[in-house]
Amino acid sequence: MRSADDNAVIRDVLAGDPEAFGLLVERYQRPIYNLMLRATGAAHTAADLAQDTFLRAYENLERFRPGARFFSWLYAIGMNRARDWLRAAGLRRETGLESLDGADFPSNPGDQQERLAERLDLERVHRAVTRLPLEQREALLLRYREDFSLPEVAEALGISLSAAKMRVHRALETVRRALEVDGDD
Amino acid sequence: MTERMHDENLRSGEPDAALLQAVRKLPEAEPPAGFRAAVLRRLQPKRLPWWRRAWLWARTPRPLAVTPLRLAGAALAAGLLILAALPLLPRPQVPGGETPAHGLQSVTFVLPDPDGRMRSAAVIGTFNRWNPKGFEMHFSPEQRAWLLQTSLAAGSHEYVFLLDGKQLQPDPGAALTKDDGFGNSNSVLLLGNGHEQKL
Numbered sequence: 001m002r003s004a005d006d007n008a009v010i011r012d013v014l015a016g017d018p019e020a021f022g023l024l025v026e027r028y029q030r031p032i033y034n035l036m037l038r039a040t041g042a043a044h045t046a047a048d049l050a051q052d053t054f055l056r057a058y059e060n061l062e063r064f065r066p067g068a069r070f071f072s073w074l075y076a077i078g079m080n081r082a083r084d085w086l087r088a089a090g091l092r093r094e095t096g097l098e099s100l101d102g103a104d105f106p107s108n109p110g111d112q113q114e115r116l117a118e119r120l121d122l123e124r125v126h127r128a129v130t131r132l133p134l135e136q137r138e139a140l141l142l143r144y145r146e147d148f149s150l151p152e153v154a155e156a157l158g159i160s161l162s163a164a165k166m167r168v169h170r171a172l173e174t175v176r177r178a179l180e181v182d183g184d185d
Numbered sequence: 186m187t188e189r190m191h192d193e194n195l196r197s198g199e200p201d202a203a204l205l206q207a208v209r210k211l212p213e214a215e216p217p218a219g220f221r222a223a224v225l226r227r228l229q230p231k232r233l234p235w236w237r238r239a240w241l242w243a244r245t246p247r248p249l250a251v252t253p254l255r256l257a258g259a260a261l262a263a264g265l266l267i268l269a270a271l272p273l274l275p276r277p278q279v280p281g282g283e284t285p286a287h288g289l290q291s292v293t294f295v296l297p298d299p300d301g302r303m304r305s306a307a308v309i310g311t312f313n314r315w316n317p318k319g320f321e322m323h324f325s326p327e328q329r330a331w332l333l334q335t336s337l338a339a340g341s342h343e344y345v346f347l348l349d350g351k352q353l354q355p356d357p358g359a360a361l362t363k364d365d366g367f368g369n370s371n372s373v374l375l376l377g378n379g380h381e382q383k384l
Binding site: 017018019 | 215217343365
């Protein structure tokens with residue numbers, strides 16, 4: 001079980017082995033980097049903030065409760081870092097995230113027409129999700145892409161369970177409405 | 186909603202099935218090459234207190250090769266160590282008194298439970314790596330409270346009470362609390378030099 005593995009790694013790190021922390025970086029660098037990329041819209045800033053997130057986690061590792069899910073705790077640190085950055089930046093991203101150039105699309109088998117239609121759908125969903133406010137967007141992605149339970153979403157976002165349910169619900173509603181408008185164009 | 190998704194929704198009968206599927210498939214960017222190495226370069230090894238290093242060392246299994254010569258040497262060294270340590274051995278504790286180990290301070294955690302609602306209570310914190318084993322509290326019918334007397338090193342300790350093995354509660358009598366990073370509070374115990382702490 002991944003969280004049990006994480007706890008074993010954390011024990012090694014706390015015993016004075018910083019190299020062991022590399023395993024946790026490797027496991028979670030992708031979602032944390034993408035969280036920052038969605039928040040900032042700039043690759044270099046996202047990399048800096050993601051690094052800061054891991055460093056803060058390392059510095060505070062003694063305060064992590066063994067048995068808890070490390071990824072939720074790490075995500076909570078990342079969310080706080082992203083919020084701080086957005087506040088300091090006046091809630092403006094450096095660039096837009098409209099383009100999907102260079103993004104890693106899953107390639108499914110199927111005929112060319114099917115793949116084209118799927119990509120079109122993904123681009124519309126991506127555009128709608130990108131335009132969500134940070135808190136709604138991350139609630140939606142944690143719940144349905146990272147497969148967090150609602151209590152884990154609440155923990156990662158530092159909010160109550162009912163607030164987590166509400167955010168996921170609102171995010172879905174907003175995306176659905178945006179797709180309807182988009183589809184009517 | 187796109188026409189294709191709409192078709193899929195009709196087929197599945199699940200209003201958001203296609204949308205959720207699309208959310209799962211949203212593209213992600215790869216972190217920059219060398220990200221892991223860049224993080225590791227900035228890490229300093231954790232500097233643990235001596236007693237925790239000793240504890241970890243004692244708990245780590247290691248191979249031991251024994252020869253008659255080594256065995257005799259080890260027996261001699263052990264004998265000398267015991268002789269040298271005799272004057273330092275802790276004095277027997279008397280009821281109501283407390284003789285903390287060298288460098289440690291006596292601490293009594295107190296959690297009031299006037300209605301006797303809890304079935305068990307323990308103290309977990311940075312000093313025991315949030316592990317309740319050995320830090321179980323006992324209920325005092327006279328004081329209508331759960332108590333734990335233990336010894337801790339001087340310094341700052343974060344802790345909470347673990348109730349009935351599942352519920353966490355900060356110490357209602359603690360003077361200091363600290364946010365744990367995601368909305369919950371830990372109680373903070375500051376131990377200086379000197380007297381026993383009643384919590």
